[in-house]
Amino acid sequence: xxxxxxxxxxxxxxxxxxxxxxxxxxAYLGTAxxxxxxxxxxxxxxxxxxxxxxYLITSENSTKAKNVRQNNKVSxxxxxxxxxxxxxxxxxxxxxxxxxISVEEMGDVRLNMYMERxxxxxxxxxxMGSRVVIEVTPRMLNYWRGVRFFxxxxxxxxxxxxxxxx
Amino acid sequence: xxxxxxxTPHKWVYEEIVDRVPPFRWLPPILDVAAQLLLVETVxxxxxxxxxxxxxxxxxxxxxxxxxVVWSAxxxxxxxxxxxxxxxxxxxxxxxxxxxxxxxxxxxYEIGGSVLTFVGMTAYLFIDEDLLRLFLGDGYxxxxxxxxxxxxxxxxxxxxxxxxxxxxxxxxRSISLRRAARNRRGLEYTAYSEVRTLEELDVINLYWxxxxxxxxxxxxESPLLLLGILGYFVAVTGxxxxxxxxxxxxxxxxxxxxxxxxFEKFAYVSACDNDEPHTTPVIFVYDGKYLYFAISxxxxxxxxxxxxxxxxxxxxxxxxxxxxNNRTLLMRGxxxxxxxxxxxxxxxxxLNGLWMIRLWRLFSQKYPKYTKYYREQEQxxxxxxxxxxxxxxxxxxxxxxxxxxxxEARPPVGLRV
Numbered sequence: 001x002x003x004x005x006x007x008x009x010x011x012x013x014x015x016x017x018x019x020x021x022x023x024x025x026x027a028y029l030g031t032a033x034x035x036x037x038x039x040x041x042x043x044x045x046x047x048x049x050x051x052x053x054x055y056l057i058t059s060e061n062s063t064k065a066k067n068v069r070q071n072n073k074v075s076x077x078x079x080x081x082x083x084x085x086x087x088x089x090x091x092x093x094x095x096x097x098x099x100x101i102s103v104e105e106m107g108d109v110r111l112n113m114y115m116e117r118x119x120x121x122x123x124x125x126x127x128m129g130s131r132v133v134i135e136v137t138p139r140m141l142n143y144w145r146g147v148r149f150f151x152x153x154x155x156x157x158x159x160x161x162x163x164x165x166x
Numbered sequence: 167x168x169x170x171x172x173x174t175p176h177k178w179v180y181e182e183i184v185d186r187v188p189p190f191r192w193l194p195p196i197l198d199v200a201a202q203l204l205l206v207e208t209v210x211x212x213x214x215x216x217x218x219x220x221x222x223x224x225x226x227x228x229x230x231x232x233x234x235v236v237w238s239a240x241x242x243x244x245x246x247x248x249x250x251x252x253x254x255x256x257x258x259x260x261x262x263x264x265x266x267x268x269x270x271x272x273x274x275y276e277i278g279g280s281v282l283t284f285v286g287m288t289a290y291l292f293i294d295e296d297l298l299r300l301f302l303g304d305g306y307x308x309x310x311x312x313x314x315x316x317x318x319x320x321x322x323x324x325x326x327x328x329x330x331x332x333x334x335x336x337x338x339r340s341i342s343l344r345r346a347a348r349n350r351r352g353l354e355y356t357a358y359s360e361v362r363t364l365e366e367l368d369v370i371n372l373y374w375x376x377x378x379x380x381x382x383x384x385x386x387e388s389p390l391l392l393l394g395i396l397g398y399f400v401a402v403t404g405x406x407x408x409x410x411x412x413x414x415x416x417x418x419x420x421x422x423x424x425x426x427x428x429f430e431k432f433a434y435v436s437a438c439d440n441d442e443p444h445t446t447p448v449i450f451v452y453d454g455k456y457l458y459f460a461i462s463x464x465x466x467x468x469x470x471x472x473x474x475x476x477x478x479x480x481x482x483x484x485x486x487x488x489x490x491n492n493r494t495l496l497m498r499g500x501x502x503x504x505x506x507x508x509x510x511x512x513x514x515x516x517l518n519g520l521w522m523i524r525l526w527r528l529f530s531q532k533y534p535k536y537t538k539y540y541r542e543q544e545q546x547x548x549x550x551x552x553x554x555x556x557x558x559x560x561x562x563x564x565x566x567x568x569x570x571x572x573x574e575a576r577p578p579v580g581l582r583v
Contacts, residue, residue: 025489028480030436030443038436038443038478040496073442081447083431084535095442121490 013152017143020092021047021054024078029056029134031067031074031098039063044121045076046114052154054094054136055106055114065100065132074098076136090145096138096157106133178276178328180241195242203235209314217311223301226384230318233380237325240370240377247363252582255420256354258346263360266339275331284323288316290390297388322381329374329402336368337405340412347416353571355420357582361413368409375402417454423571423581426483426493427452431532435459435562436478437470437501443478444470449536450481451528457481457497457564458525463506471562475500479564491574499567499583505560525561 027045032038041064046055054076058064068074079091103111141152177185184190190198210231214224251267254260269275291298298315299306343364347356378399385391417424436445444466450459457479461467471477478498485491504514504522515522530537569581 026482028434028445030445030478032436032438032441032443034441036438036441036474037476037498038438038445039498040434040436040443040445040478040480042480042482042492042494071441073440075436075443075445077434077445077447079447081432083533085539086536087539089447091447093444093446095444 013141014143014150016090016145017092017141017150017152018049020078020080020090020143022049024080024092026078027054027056028077029064029074030077031064032071033067034071039067044114044118045078046110046117047078048110052138052156054096054138055110056134056136057103057106057114057131058134060130060132064134068098068100068134072097072099074134074136087146091143093142094136094138095140095142096136096154098134098136101133101135103131103133106135177245178241178271179273180238180324180328181245184242198242199235199239202238203231206231206234213311213314217302217308218304220301220303223303226301227318229380229383230322233377234318234321234325236377236380237329237374240373244367244370247366251363252357252360254354254356254360256346256350256356258349259343259354259356262339262342262346263356266335269335270332276328279327279331280320280324283327284320287319287323291315291319294388294390297391300387301384325374326378326398329371330398332367333371333375333402333405333409336364336371337409337412340364340368340409344412344416350421353420353422353579353581355418355423355581356416358418359583361416361418365410365413368406368413371406371409372403375399375406378402415454420581422493422573423495423569424452424454426481426495427457430481430483432481433457433459434480434482435467436480437467438474438476439466439470449529449533450479451525451532453521453524453528458504458528458561459564460529460559460561462559468503468560471501471503475502477501477562477564492572493574494572496570496572497564497566497568500565501562502565503560503562522561 024045024047026042028040029043029045030038030040043056043058048055056076074096076094076096077091079089081091082088137157138154139157140154143150143152184195184198189201193201207228210224210227213219214227248267248270251263254263295306302308302311302315343356375398378395381395382392385395419427431449432447433450434445435448436443438444446467448459448461448467450457452458459479461471476498477500478496480494480496482492482494502514503511504525505511506514566583569583570578571581572578
């Protein structure tokens with residue numbers, strides 16, 4: 001629920017926004033098949049605040065993985081919604097570039113954090129074999145609270161990273 | 167389930183002729199119609215000159231011929247649609263459609279009724295001589311001309327009868343289907359494309375009914391015929407209208423999915439920005455047919471959807487205590503913006519006007535505090551968010567091209583659109 005009364009681009013992400021990424025449970029991953037056909041799914045995720053990246057684990061053969069292979073532009077949305085009033089809504093939309101990496105590349109530390117968070121929901125025998133990790137590097141971050149809206153641009157994001165194969 | 171099954175054992179006589187008799191069998195449908203017009207009109211013109219018929223005959227005769235050709239065009243248009251009908255997953259609805267198809271192509275209804283209509287019309291023409299004398303002038307009584315008149319009369323009778331028949335069957339089918347849809351359970355449904363196909367058939371029935379105005383000038387000379395044509399016109403247009411209304415109110419999502427759409431408060435919409443997806447939560451309503459979400463004209467989503475109509479909408483219903491108990495619906499397709507003040511937007515408002523008022527009501531019923539909040543905070547809100555319909559807030563109707571439904575960890579179900 002955003003307006004475009006947009007504040008000037010901030011160089012630091014507001015702590016409230018970072019808190020949302022820490023506290024959130026589900027992320028909504030948006031991928032798109034060219035030419036511009038979007039797809040959304042609900043996913044578990046991990047926000048690595050040191051490296052400023054999002055990690056999501058999915059199956060190699062899923063539509064999202066296929067979409068990412070073809071088009072690395074993705075969006076990740078984490079939010080808290082209030083069904084009663086728009087004042088209680090707050091959330092973060094990260095737009096960036098994804099790359100597929102193996103579970104090993106994600107590294108033990110991160111994997112453990114992910115597992116710890118979601119262990120009770122993953123069930124026994126979490127199949128690692130066919131899994132792949134989507135690592136998202138943010139290019140822009142939108143944060144909203146109620147009807148207020150902020151935008152942050154990643155100063156470390158290099159434009160060359162975009163691999164839009166047209 | 168739901169494969170295309172051509173269970174139609176018959177074709178209409180007209181169809182058989184088009185398929186088998188040269189030159190029609192060699193021509194594509196559009197040329198079939200043109201060929202028919204050319205052939206019959208040529209015969210008519212030759213007769214006109216040879217028998218020295220009054221001018222009236224030429225005009226009214228041509229109109230009658232045009233009526234038959236207009237009918238034929240409609241017929242050739244809908245035949246492929248009928249063949250394409252796929253089966254509903256709900257048994258009762260399936261039975262309604264199967265029965266409809268069977269009756270529609272049942273020869274005894276088709277021919278029996280046409281013959282009766284033909285006999286009736288012919289009897290009338292020969293009993294009440296005045297009408298024929300008026301049109302044929304000197305040619306009255308000539309055997310060749312009599313045969314031509316009989317052929318034209320048959321053509322008209324067949325078509326009038328068949329349109330009455332199809333309209334009657336259509337109305338009956340629509341009402342039964344709607345009643346059956348009320349009893350759906352779980353994932354039973356009739357795909358929207360089927361509903362749309364059936365609505366197309368109803369539109370053709372309407373078109374056939376309206377084209378009867380071409381016969382009014384001829385019938386005007388005789389009160390009885392005029393009454394007949396007007397009666398036909400009213401019956402066919404009335405019944406097709408009824409049928410269309412019944413079809414419009416058939417929900418096309420199965421009940422399991424509908425419950426998600428009614429109860430869940432938020433949806434996530436992803437629009438595309440230069441191949442980059444832009445995903446945000448929205449409030450939405452479901453009106454029994456489509457999902458509508460509201461956006462501000464100043465928002466990024468509005469700009470994106472205007473530029474590229476491809477969107478995805480995710481409605482994810484989860485139990486807060488057991489988050490893995492979910493029912494999720496993902497729709498991908500196009501967004502149609504309603505409520506803009508652009509020229510095209512105004513046309514759409516005009517066409518959808520009453521519907522949009524209903525949407526506003528649905529929104530304020532589902533989100534009373536949101537609506538109240540916007541109204542109260544109106545002064546403090548940025549211009550884009552003020553609660554002015556048609557100016558700063560628009561609706562987007564989701565027109566799905568693919569629908570997937572997940573329930574917990576079970577494999578996803580694709581719903582046919």
